[in-house]
Amino acid sequence: MTGMLASVTSAAEATLVLEAGADIIDLKNPAEGALGALPAERILEVVEFVDGRKPVSATVGDLPMVPAILQDAVMRTASLGVDFVKVGFFGEGGRQACIEALMPLAQEGISIVAVLFADQQFDPTLLPYLAEAGFYGAMIDTADKFQGGLRSWMDEAALRSFVVDAKRVGLLTGLAGSLRAADILPLLSIGPDYLGFRGALCGNDHRESTLDPARVSAISQAVAQMQHTEHNEPAETLHCNASRAYSSA
Ligand SMILES: O=C[C@H](O)COP(=O)(O)O
Numbered sequence: 001m002t003g004m005l006a007s008v009t010s011a012a013e014a015t016l017v018l019e020a021g022a023d024i025i026d027l028k029n030p031a032e033g034a035l036g037a038l039p040a041e042r043i044l045e046v047v048e049f050v051d052g053r054k055p056v057s058a059t060v061g062d063l064p065m066v067p068a069i070l071q072d073a074v075m076r077t078a079s080l081g082v083d084f085v086k087v088g089f090f091g092e093g094g095r096q097a098c099i100e101a102l103m104p105l106a107q108e109g110i111s112i113v114a115v116l117f118a119d120q121q122f123d124p125t126l127l128p129y130l131a132e133a134g135f136y137g138a139m140i141d142t143a144d145k146f147q148g149g150l151r152s153w154m155d156e157a158a159l160r161s162f163v164v165d166a167k168r169v170g171l172l173t174g175l176a177g178s179l180r181a182a183d184i185l186p187l188l189s190i191g192p193d194y195l196g197f198r199g200a201l202c203g204n205d206h207r208e209s210t211l212d213p214a215r216v217s218a219i220s221q222a223v224a225q226m227q228h229t230e231h232n233e234p235a236e237t238l239h240c241n242a243s244r245a246y247s248s249a
Contacts, residue, residue, distance in 0.1 A: 002188050002224045005057070005174060006216065007198035009038060011049040013076045017201075018053060019142055020220040023194060025050055026057045027082065030197030030207040033062035034143045035088040035115060037073075040080055047081040057113065065094030074102060078110040084136060088115045090143060101135050106134030113137040118153035118177055119144055127165050137172030139196065145207060148176030149185065160190045180205070184222050188218035195223060233241060
């Protein structure tokens with residue numbers, strides 16, 4: 001089963017995605033970048049509000065690949081009570097040093113998800129190192145939200161091999177990056193643990209706007225229905241139904 005991760009900025013937005021059936025509540029400030037961080041007080045407030053009904057993740061911000069900076073940000077974010085801390089692997093340098101620096105935190109029990117970017121020197125050879133260091137998961141996202149979605153950067157074979165390789169080494173796997181309704185069926189067939197959304201849940205696909213309840217519900221239903229009924233109904237029909245629901249939302 002593939003779940004739905006929904007990025008939210010507040011308890012009000014968390015309410016919407018919980019009601020729609022999202023599986024992971026992801027705390028993020030889209031106005032601050034691909035992995036923009038929310039203020040600590042806001043994270044605390046939403047963690048308290050969700051109160052264990054679903055796992056909560058939070059991003060640490062679009063930070064440079066500097067070991068001490070990432071260590072500090074991961075510790076601070078984890079201390080707010082989230083279930084997963086998402087760390088972006090931006091740029092090219094410093095990746096191995098950062099994995100090593102985060103290893104003690106992962107081994108102490110902080111569940112860290114590495115976010116690799118399809119549009120920033122994507123490097124799947126990091127997967128075994130992440131697993132060895134005790135990371136909890138690895139996902140792919142896009143760093144630049146104006147240069148196309150995930151599937152314009154990576155073809156199905158590359159995405160499938162990422163998911164298979166990450167699962168083989170025991171990592172939770174996620175796919176995101178300006179995903180839209182039309183991406184759901186092709187990505188579900190790859191079998192990641194979750195698909196992540198922000199822009200598609202907002203009015204006009206604008207990820208810095210607030211969530212649009214009709215879009216949240218259309219995307220959530222598409223993720224659930226396309227996999228629940230994929231053996232009973234032709235994929236084409238499901239795809240058309242989901243796209244129709246989404247465009248009228
Ligand atoms: O973690 C998932 C992201 O928040 C996806 O954001 P996006 O759909 O706007 O690319």
